[in-house]
Amino acid sequence: MSVFQKLAPYRIIRGFLGEELVEQLLAYVQDSQDGFEPTRVGSGENARMDPEIRTSVVLPRLGPLKKALISRFDAVSDWAMEDMKLSPLSVKLQEVELVAHGDGAFYSRHIDTQMQNPDSSRLRVLTAVYYFHASPKRFSGGELRLHSFLLPEHGGHYQDIEPERDMLLLFPSWAPHEVRPISCPSGAFADHRFAINCWYHATGA
Ligand SMILES: O=C(O)CCC(=O)C(=O)O
């Protein structure tokens, strides 16, 4: 199988933060509901809303939980880079955002590495997504679909990864992926698919 037909590596860590932090996060998003804004695609001056590509809402702040969360996200990147054979590139956590997907929300196939940015020190190398929806889960769909470079009709492959409560998923930022459409019949904000996106930038080899 050619490199273009293969999936990028990925890693899953279950029980990543523990129930206490999950409940604190759910309380935080519920309290902060008014601060969520529509997500955008592109970056810098190209950033724009595009409901054909991405529909969800984002909160750019982690609030009082920021310190506890950042230290946990910081602590996994060296292991993840090494285990996925992405080292010796060093990375540093540089961007964090909290995203909610409600009924009908999705994010079509994309990569997270932003190519229009010429400064390679700001390059997204590693993506981590932490899932923390309410229990019992009241949405379906919303799988993270990890793609090979080639589409299935050209011999490519994909793998659907189910978001589980308190699970961290890590993969290279340049791997094509998508969020499959969510069905959340209640429409209640508390029942949305909640995730924290983390992007680690290259700091050198
Ligand atoms: O929520 C997810 O599973 C992934 C989200 C994503 O791909 C992104 O925001 O770039």
Ligand SMILES: [Fe+2]
């Ligand atoms: Fe992404």
